[in-house]
Amino acid sequence: MNSRNTPLVSVITVTYNSALYVRDTIESVLAQTYTDIEYIICDDCSTDRTWDIIREYNDPRIKAARNEQNLREYVNRNKAIGMATGEYLIFIDGDDVIFPHGIGFFVSMMESFPAAGMAIQKNYINNLLFPALLEPAETVRNHFYGEKDLLTSSFASNFFRTSALKRWNLKTEFISGDEEIRLRIAANYPVLFVAGWVTWPRETPGQASMKVAGGLGLAEAFKFSHDIFTDTPGLSPELLKDIDLMFKKRLAGQAIQLIKKGQLSRAKNFLRRAGLKLKDVPAYYRHEPAFTDPLVDYTPSAPLKRGFLNKI
Secondary structure (H helix, E strand, C coil), X not given: CCCCCCCCEEEXXXXXXXXXXXXXXXXXXXXXXXXXXXXXXXXXXXXXXXXHHHCCCCCCCEEEEECCCCCCHHHHHHHHHHHCCCCEEEECCCCCEECCCHHHHHXXXXXXXXXXXXXXXXXXXXXXECCEEECHHHHHHHHHHCCCCCCCCCHHXXXXXXXXXXXXXXXXXXXXXXXXXXXXXXXXXXXXXXECCCEECCCCCCCHHHCCCCHHHHHHHHHHHHHHHHCCCCCCHHHHHHHHHHHHHHXXXXXXXXXXXXXXXXXXXXHHHHXXXXXXXXXXXXXXXXXXXXXXXXXXXXXXXXXXXXXX
């Protein structure tokens, strides 16, 4: 039972020219079997019929707002976060869908693990029995050393504790601001990984995830990871030093690929943006990691169990 005077869950839909899909999105949220929600819709000054479609719905749980000018994605998301009053928060964007049992599933998972800063739904992994709560050092190690990066996901796959999200909000200077906030929360809170899928994130042209491939995404991750770890005292200095060297190894590898293609000038510019020098590339590229993914210690016959069969 929710003893609060406000809904337990804030569902946020951000839209921009989403007329082709937004009706499916809204109706999937309103069809939830778990009803203790507020539904915040922030339209970023769409130029198509998106806002007209939003206004067709008069459900009392809906709080709809339209920006007078286009604020861009993460500024719009932060505006919606500021409107949220729920203990939990999920983004179901204007081209996504959530299945009827989705909110109820996420709430039941988070209520069972009150230390978690967020839950992330994942597909089957044969040496990890969901749900599983990983401590910050474990999640960070998996993110940088694992073959299967558990943090990689869509926003619609993340169920946030609102206080953790509001502690920092989304950084607007990065194209991959969703990756930044997931890593920041994971470095400061335990993360709960649960069996998916209860949401369906639609892939459409022009999404931010399509814009950070190769050098741009790597350079951004190098920058925001350094900023995050500078502000995170709970991780060991040895781990953070090795992660820095692992990043430089990957950056060196990117530069080497450019050089092999005869693009020396581009490689130098890439390294300059990352704060590295061409003469240091061979040493960084030879670096061998000092840490491993914590999941390597588990097998299908003896999987990691921290959920309903072996609760922490």
